[in-house]
Amino acid sequence: MITAIVLIHAVAERIPEAAQAIADIDGVSEVYSCAGDVDLIAILRVAAHEDLADVIPGKIGKVPGVLDTDTHIAFRSYRTTDTESAFAIGSPTTD
Template sequence: MITAFVLVHADADRIPETAQAIADLEGVSEVYSCAGDVDLVAVVRVREHEQLADVIAGGLSKVGGVRSTTTHIAFRSYSSRDDASAFAVGLD
């Protein structure tokens, strides 16, 4: 699974509608509104790199209210959670 974080600059008066339209796109797993240099952060998860172009350039960038985007592709995932313990629930 390929994960990309898309930083979105949006029209200030359309942020909620823009966020929902982005969240409705296939391949977008989450959208966060946030404070700071960008208005929204979208998490895109696809199986193949070629799908990134379809989701981001072909869909997300064309959503009404999106002014510009910057994409960061994740290499590895790190977590402090103990995922193995979640699978051991009920095995005692």
């Protein structure tokens, strides 16, 4: 599974509609509106790198109101539960 974070610049008046249209695209798991340098952040999860080309420029880039995208591909996920379990190795459990 390939995870990509897509930073999206959008026309201000179209942000809610663009966000919903992006959220409805296959491969997009989450869309956030946010403050800062970008208007929307989309989290994509696809089977292959080739699928990114279909989803990002092929679908997200064509959503009305989307001006520009900047894509970041994730290499590894670090979650709190992963870190806690790594430090718990060899420790006695308490119930």
